[in-house]
Amino acid sequence: MPPRQRYTEIAAHLRQQIRDGALAPGDELPSEAELCRQFDAARGTVRQAVAVLRQEGIVSSGQGRRTRVLDTVPTQPFDDNISFTQWCLASGVEPGQVTQWVTKRKADPHLALLLDQPDDALIVSVLRLRTMNSEPAMVERLNYAPEFGAHVLTFDTDSGSIYQHLRDNGVQIDSATRIIDALPANQTDADLLGVEVGTPLLRVRRRAFTPDGTPIEASDDRYLYDKASITTTSTRTSPSNTSLVTVDSVSF
Structure with missing residues (x-):
């Protein structure tokens, strides 16, 4: 790193x-x-x-006076919004990953729809355990459209950020949508995270797009409930700026 x-x-x-x-x-x-x-x-x-x-957004401009603290929760840059690795580093946490498998497979109808691919398309899928300071934190299910998945197949997914690898190979990730909900851990989640089946997990489903709107990725990230939280900042010029933050970054 x-x-x-x-x-x-x-x-x-x-x-x-x-x-x-x-x-x-x-x-x-x-x-x-x-x-x-x-x-x-x-x-x-x-x-x-x-x-x-x-x-x-956590300190003042300091124009003509000393800079003061404004807030305890920073807004989240776009790169941190997409990349677990960069999010952890920005939060002062050491990220890690243990790949379970990387495979090329036929997309099911739902993934084909999310990635704007024909039903018989071969997509690239990744299952990884992500860690924070060497502790299990999140199970990551990543799915890539074929032209972008080709870059993933050439990457050692235990070495770090797939997002950064895509960027290094000229993939422009311009926008992303996220759906956030909760669900109980299934057997795979429980085994990887070291919890009981049924333990509540925070799920973040994300789709990432190129500047022309081509889908790159459809992911399903499942966090232990004590590892991450969600903050939302709304202003007149930016109606909804939602950030995923480490639980230690917020007070309840």
Whole structure:
């Protein structure tokens, strides 16, 4: 996994302080000079770190005054919305994966419809256990249309982010839809997650699309109920900005 840039490390530290309550809404961030000393970093690096938090909506602009904490839950960038790996890293969590199988198979009628493929299309499917800090967190069922699945077949799915691999191969993921509900763990889920059959799971069903609307992926992710939660931010200019966040990121 590539090393983090210095400014992302500083942003992650400040983000964690905000989530832990060490910096509460209304509190001022340490000054640039203080942060430079604390992290032995250049002023430009510190400013870049604070800009990341500002873009996430958890600190103020600081124009003419000290930057203050606005919220404890960041908005979620699009890449984190799609990629489990990037979501975990942004949350200060170490992601992992254990592939159960990767296969090319005939799409059932429902998947063919979701991927806009003929009923006899051969799609690429993946089943993986995803971990957070080496603990079971989610069972991932991924299904790809043939032209995109070809990239998945050339990838070591135990090595990291399929999303990033697709991007590295020129696949443009421009938009996604998500349906969020709950369901009981079946036998496969229970075995992989180490829970009883029937344990409630948070399910996120996602479809991802190219800029011209071509379906790339249809996924079914099933999280342990204590590993993730959903936050929604609504504004006049953005009626619904829904983020998947680690449970530790929110207070109940």
